[in-house]
Amino acid sequence: MDIVYDLLVVAHLLGMALLVSGVVLRLTAPNSPSAMVLMTGAGTQVITGVALTGIASAGLVDTDVDNTKIAVKLVVAVAVLVLAHILWRKPQAGKGLLYTIAALTLVNVGIAVFW
Template sequence: MDVVRQLLLVLHIIGIGSLLGGFLTQMKGMKTGDVRINPAMTHGALTMLVTGIALVGVRQADDLDVDNTKISVKLAILIGILLMVWTNRAKERVDVQIFGAVGLLTVANIVIAVMWT
């Protein structure tokens, strides 16, 4: 089961990299308002959701502790990100505030994952 957990963790990190990378590559466009939700961001957020749920399931199946409060906060943030990404994915230009919120919430999710013990 440890191999499955590690593979899921790698995929989860790839998902967050895709979401954050899609944001970072367009940060320069925030000055002009020329930003959009690219497919990397959409797929990254969905990958994070699926692998995150699977990671919790694998930990519980192995009778390992799961911090339900931390997972709930991270899930709530990710659902907010997913709603913003999914509803704006087809638009040519996205409101800079929405785009900035996606980036800010993504970084917040990373900070919570690393620093919340």
């Protein structure tokens, strides 16, 4: 199961890369499908994050799970997903929405590394 877990970690990091790419794309090429990139990234984070947590909680890998940390990450990631969806539906939305998505993504990176 270690290899499955490791592959999910790779997918999790690629999902984070999609979120960062989506923000940069939106700033540099406003007419590009950046909202779709952001939604894909946020969705990837939620799905791979939940799968990683499930595998670890089931004791299939030798990794401890901090449920409080995971709960906070999940709430932040779902917020990013909802905001990306709003951006997709309302392409003319102000920059504040995009900066909030960027900030929340950084918050989750910080939680992942420092908590």
